[in-house]
Amino acid sequence: MKYWLVKSEPGAFSWDDLENAPTKTTHWDGVRNYQARNMMRDDMKQGDRVFFYHSNAEPTGIVGICEVVKDAYPDSSAFDAKDMHFDPKSTKAAPTWYMVDLRAVRRLPRVLTLAELKEVKSLGKMALLQRGSRLSVQPVTESEWNTVSALAEKPAARRAVGAK
């Protein structure tokens, strides 16, 4: 089993949206980056675990855990001329873009904010925390997964004097 992280802007699709979806499952469509596509198409498999991250949010951070319930298959939003993610170059005979199905497993006991994750030394190499990292689908190592999961069970560390 492998581990991943996906980003979503809660204004577009939030963790709550996922929990409220039928069977708490959604098609992870609209990915239009080749690196992210390759990971979804080639390496993401049913049963893999996925952190759900809110970007462009208040706060930004990891909010929940979901599970891959269906391996990659062609992204139908690329075929729909009315869809925001329509791509005329992607055809049903030779699809350019792929999606997986994700199901919400559980909300984390608390949000792990980007600011907090940045302060954890052992997460220094985590893809999410790399300078300029913009990939919307990222690999997470097993040790990173375990570190983040354990952190979510503890109360937030006290911030510097003056912080709220």
Next chain:
DNA sequence: GCCAACGTTGGC
């Protein structure tokens, strides 16, 4: 709203 970082496009 600003802007740095990055990916893609297209002229040459």
Next chain:
DNA sequence: GCCAACGTTGGC
């Protein structure tokens, strides 16, 4: 194949 211009991402 280079690289400038442009569009997007996403933190702040």
